[in-house]
Amino acid sequence: MSDLFAARTQMALSLGFHIVFAEIGIAMPLLMVLAEWRWRRTGDEVFLRLAKRWAKGSAILFAVGAVSGTVLSFELGLLWPRFMQFAGPIVGLPFSLEGFAFFTEAIFLGVYLYGWERISPRAHLAAGLIVAASGAASAIFVVMVNAWMNTPTGVTMSGAQIVSIDPIAGMLNPSSFQQSLHMLLAAYAATGLAVAGIHAAILLRKPDARFHRRALTLALMVGTPAAILQPISGDVSARTVAIWQPTKLAALEGQFATERGAPLRIGGWPDVDAQRTRFALEIPRGLSLLAFHDVDAEVKGLAAFPRENWPPLPPVHAGFQLMVGLGTAMALVSLWAVLVMFRAGDVTRHRWLLRALAIVTPFGFIATEAGWTVTEVGRQPWVVQGILRTADAVTPMPGLIVPMLAFAALYIGLSAIVIRLIMTMVRETM
Amino acid sequence: MSAASAFFSSIGLPEIVAGIMVLALNAYVLMGGADYGGGLWDLLASGPRRDAQRDLITRSIAPIWEANHVWLIVVVVLMFTAFPLAFSTLAIVLHIPITLMLIGIVLRGSAFVFRSYGSSERRARRRWGVAFASASTVTPVLLGVIIGSVASGDVATASGRIGAARFTEIFVSPWLALFPLAVGLFALALFAFLAAVYLTVEAGDDAALRDDFRARALAAAIAVAVFAAVALFLSRREAPRVIEGVVGGAWAWLLHLCTAISAVTAILALWRRNFRLARLAAAAQVTLILWGWAVAQYPFIIPMTVSIRQASAPRVTLTLLLIGLGAGALVLIPSLRYLLRTFAGRAAEARESSG
Numbered sequence: 001m002s003d004l005f006a007a008r009t010q011m012a013l014s015l016g017f018h019i020v021f022a023e024i025g026i027a028m029p030l031l032m033v034l035a036e037w038r039w040r041r042t043g044d045e046v047f048l049r050l051a052k053r054w055a056k057g058s059a060i061l062f063a064v065g066a067v068s069g070t071v072l073s074f075e076l077g078l079l080w081p082r083f084m085q086f087a088g089p090i091v092g093l094p095f096s097l098e099g100f101a102f103f104t105e106a107i108f109l110g111v112y113l114y115g116w117e118r119i120s121p122r123a124h125l126a127a128g129l130i131v132a133a134s135g136a137a138s139a140i141f142v143v144m145v146n147a148w149m150n151t152p153t154g155v156t157m158s159g160a161q162i163v164s165i166d167p168i169a170g171m172l173n174p175s176s177f178q179q180s181l182h183m184l185l186a187a188y189a190a191t192g193l194a195v196a197g198i199h200a201a202i203l204l205r206k207p208d209a210r211f212h213r214r215a216l217t218l219a220l221m222v223g224t225p226a227a228i229l230q231p232i233s234g235d236v237s238a239r240t241v242a243i244w245q246p247t248k249l250a251a252l253e254g255q256f257a258t259e260r261g262a263p264l265r266i267g268g269w270p271d272v273d274a275q276r277t278r279f280a281l282e283i284p285r286g287l288s289l290l291a292f293h294d295v296d297a298e299v300k301g302l303a304a305f306p307r308e309n310w311p312p313l314p315p316v317h318a319g320f321q322l323m324v325g326l327g328t329a330m331a332l333v334s335l336w337a338v339l340v341m342f343r344a345g346d347v348t349r350h351r352w353l354l355r356a357l358a359i360v361t362p363f364g365f366i367a368t369e370a371g372w373t374v375t376e377v378g379r380q381p382w383v384v385q386g387i388l389r390t391a392d393a394v395t396p397m398p399g400l401i402v403p404m405l406a407f408a409a410l411y412i413g414l415s416a417i418v419i420r421l422i423m424t425m426v427r428e429t430m
Numbered sequence: 431m432s433a434a435s436a437f438f439s440s441i442g443l444p445e446i447v448a449g450i451m452v453l454a455l456n457a458y459v460l461m462g463g464a465d466y467g468g469g470l471w472d473l474l475a476s477g478p479r480r481d482a483q484r485d486l487i488t489r490s491i492a493p494i495w496e497a498n499h500v501w502l503i504v505v506v507v508l509m510f511t512a513f514p515l516a517f518s519t520l521a522i523v524l525h526i527p528i529t530l531m532l533i534g535i536v537l538r539g540s541a542f543v544f545r546s547y548g549s550s551e552r553r554a555r556r557r558w559g560v561a562f563a564s565a566s567t568v569t570p571v572l573l574g575v576i577i578g579s580v581a582s583g584d585v586a587t588a589s590g591r592i593g594a595a596r597f598t599e600i601f602v603s604p605w606l607a608l609f610p611l612a613v614g615l616f617a618l619a620l621f622a623f624l625a626a627v628y629l630t631v632e633a634g635d636d637a638a639l640r641d642d643f644r645a646r647a648l649a650a651a652i653a654v655a656v657f658a659a660v661a662l663f664l665s666r667r668e669a670p671r672v673i674e675g676v677v678g679g680a681w682a683w684l685l686h687l688c689t690a691i692s693a694v695t696a697i698l699a700l701w702r703r704n705f706r707l708a709r710l711a712a713a714a715q716v717t718l719i720l721w722g723w724a725v726a727q728y729p730f731i732i733p734m735t736v737s738i739r740q741a742s743a744p745r746v747t748l749t750l751l752l753i754g755l756g757a758g759a760l761v762l763i764p765s766l767r768y769l770l771r772t773f774a775g776r777a778a779e780a781r782e783s784s785g
Contacts, residue, residue: 063543064539074521089511092743106497
C-alpha cells in the first residue's frame with residue numbers, strides 16, 4: 001500500500017467514523033428537546049423518561065463525536081500538511097466559527113445533562129435548544145470548508161503561487177449553501193428515521209408500549225420532513241456539481257461520451273477500459289433533464305477530460321446509486337408515514353408501516369457514507385478542485401500504513417463498544 | 431527601557447494573534463489540564479476514602495470536561511489559520527507524538543463517558559476507570575513532549591533535513607530525547623498539582639477528603655519542583671537558545687520572580703488550609719510558567735527558524751480572524767461563566783444531598 005493510499009484510507013476512515021456521530025449529535029438534541037417540551041406541556045411523565053433516555057444516549061454519542069472531531073482537526077495537518085499550509089488562511093475562518101459553535105454546544109450540553117435540578121425549567125429547555133442550534137451551526141461551518149474544496153473561490157493563483165485570497169468569498173463559494181443544506185437534512189433524516197425504526201421494531205413486538213409509541217411519533221416529526229425534502233436538496237446539489245465539477249458529474253453518472261440528451265443510468269457498472277457503463281437501466285434524456293432542467297442539454301462525458309483527472313469510477317458511480325436509492329426509499333416511507341398520520345391520526349398501530357420503518361433504520365447512515373464517498377472520491381485526484389492535487393498535499397513521512405491501521409483498530413473497537421452500549425440502553429426500555 | 435519600547439514597537443497583527451493563541455493554550459492548561467490531572471489522581475486513589483476520592487473527581491469533571499477540551503481545538507484552528515507554515519512543520523516532524531496524543535485523547539474521553547453512562551456493573555466500570563485514568567496520565571506527558579521538542583529547536587533542525595536524513599533523525603529523535611521527556615513529566619506534575627488544588631476546593635466541607643487532596647497537592651508541588659530542576663539542567667545542553675530566553679533578560683527575571691512568588695504562595699496557602707487562595711496562586715503559577723516559555727521563544731513559533739512573522743497568514747486572514755474571535759468571545763465568555771456558575775461547588779452539594 002502506497003503512503004498516499006494509506007493516508008487517504010486513514011482520512012476516509014476518520015471522516016466516515018466521525019460523520020455518523022456528528023449527524024447524531026446534530027439531530028438527537030432536537031429530539032430530546034421535543035420530548036422535554038412535550039413533558040412540560042402535557043405533564044405526561046413518559047415524555048420526561050423519554051427526554052432523559054435520549055439525553056443519556058446523546059451524551060455518549062456526542063462525546064465520541066467530539067473526540068473523533070478533535071482527531072480530525074489535527075489529522076488535516078498530520079496527513080495533508082501541504083493542503084493546510086495552502087488552505088489554512090482561506091478555510092480558517094469557517095473553522096474558527098465552527099470552533100465557537102462547538103464550544104457553545106459543549107457548554108450547553110453540560111448544562112443540559114447535569115442541570116436538570118439546578119436551573120429553571122425554561123432555562124433548561126433553552127439550554128437544549130442552544131445545543132440543537134449550535135450543533136446545526138457547526139455542521140454548516142464545517143461543510144463550508146468541504147464545499148470550498150469542491151468549488152474553490154476567493155483565491156487568485158499565478159501558476160502554483162497564491163497571488164491574493166479572499167476568505168469571505170471562499171466561505172460563500174458556489175457549493176456552500178447546497179452542501180450544508182444537504183448535510184443538515186441528511187442528519188435529521190438519518191437520525192430521525194433510525195430512532196423511529198428502533199422504536200417501530202419494538203412496537204411490532206409490544207404494540208401497547210406507551211413509551212415507544214410516543215418516541216416513534218416524535219422521531220418521525222424530525223425524520224420525515226427531512227427525508228421528504230432531501231431529494232429536492234439533492235437535485236439542487238447535483239445541478240451545482242454539473243456546472244462546477246463536470247468530471248464528478250460524469251463519474252457519478254457513468255457518462256463517458258459527451259452528448260446532448262444524455263440518458264439517466266440506474267445501476268450498472270462503469271467499464272473504464274471499454275469507456276462505457278454496462279448493465280444500466282437507461283432513461284432517455286433523463287440526465288440532461290435532471291442536471292440542466294433541459295432534455296436536450298449537453299452533458300460533458302469523461303472523454304472530454306484528460307485521463308489523469310478522472311476520479312476512481314466504480315466507487316463514485318456505485319456510491320451515488322446507493323445514496324439515491326436509499327434516499328428515495330426513505331422519502332417514500334416518510335411520505336407513507338405522513339399519509340397514515342393524516343388519515344388515521346396515529347402511525348403506531350399500522351403494522352406494515354412499522355415493518356417498513358424498521359427496515360429503513362440504517363438506510364440514512366449508509367446513504368450518508370455513500371454520499372460522502374461520492375463527494376470526496378468524486379473530487380479526486382484533487383484535494384482542492386483544479387488547484388492542488390491530493391498527491392502533492394500528503395505528508396513526506398513514510399510508513400503511513402502504521403497510523404492508518406492504529407486508527408482503524410481504534411475506530412472498529414469504539415464502534416463495537418458504542419453499538420453494544422446503545423443496544424443495552426434500548427433493551428432496558430423494553 | 432529601550433528594550434521594552436523596541437518590544438512594543440515590534441507588536442503587530444501577527445503578534446496579537448500569536449498572543450491569543452497562547453491565551454487559548456493557557457485556558458486549555460488551566461481547565462483541560464486539571465481534568466487530566468484528575469485522571470491521574472483517579473489512578474492513584476488510595477486509602478480508606480479511595481472510592482470517595484474517585485467520586486469527587488468524576489463529579490467535578492463530568493459537566494465541564496467537554497467544554498474545557500474545546501480550547502485545544504481553538505489552539506489548533508488558530509495555528510493553521512494564522513500560522514500555516516508552523517502548523518505544517520509541526521504536523522510533519524511531530525507526526526508520531528501528536529498521533530499518540532490523539533489516541534490518548536480519544537481513549538480518555540470515550541472511557542470517561544463509557545464509565546459514566548455504560549453498564550452499572552462494578553467490574554465494567556472499574557475497567558473503564560482504569561482506561562480513563564491511564565489515558566489521562568499519558569496524554570499530558572505527550573503534550574509536554576511536543577512543547578519540549580519545539581522549545582529545544584530540534585523540530586526546526588529536523589524540518590530542514592527532510593529527505594536528507596534517516597527516518598529516525600527526522601521523525602523520532604527530535605522528541606524522543608531527555609529534555610522533551612523531562613518537559614512531559616513536568617507538564618504531568620503541573621496538571622496533577624492543579625487538579626489536586628482544585629479538588630481541595632471542590633471537596634467543600636468534607637475535611638477528610640479535603641486533606642487527602644491537600645496532601646496530594648503538596649506532593650505534586652514537590653514533583654513540579656523536581657521536574658522543573660531536571661528540565662532546567664537538561665536544557666543547558668539540549669535547548670540552549672531557549673534557555674537563554676528563560677534565564678536571561680529583564681522581562682524573564684520579572685516573570686520568574688512572579689512565578690516563584692505564586693509557587694510559594696500556593697504552598698503556604700495549602701499548608702495553612704486557605705484553599706481558595708491556593709487555587710488562585712496555583713493557577714497564576716502555571717499561567718506564568720506557560721507565558722515564561724512563550725516569551726523565551728519570542729519572536730519564534732518554532733525556534734530557531736520559523737518566526738511569527740515568517741509563518742503568518744496574509745493580513746486579510748488575520749483581520750477577519752480577529753473579528754471572528756471578537757464575535758465568538760461575545761458568545762463564549764457569558765456562556766462559560768454560566769456553565770461554571772451553574773456547577774460551582776456542585777460536587778460538595780451533591781454529597782450533602784445524597785448523604
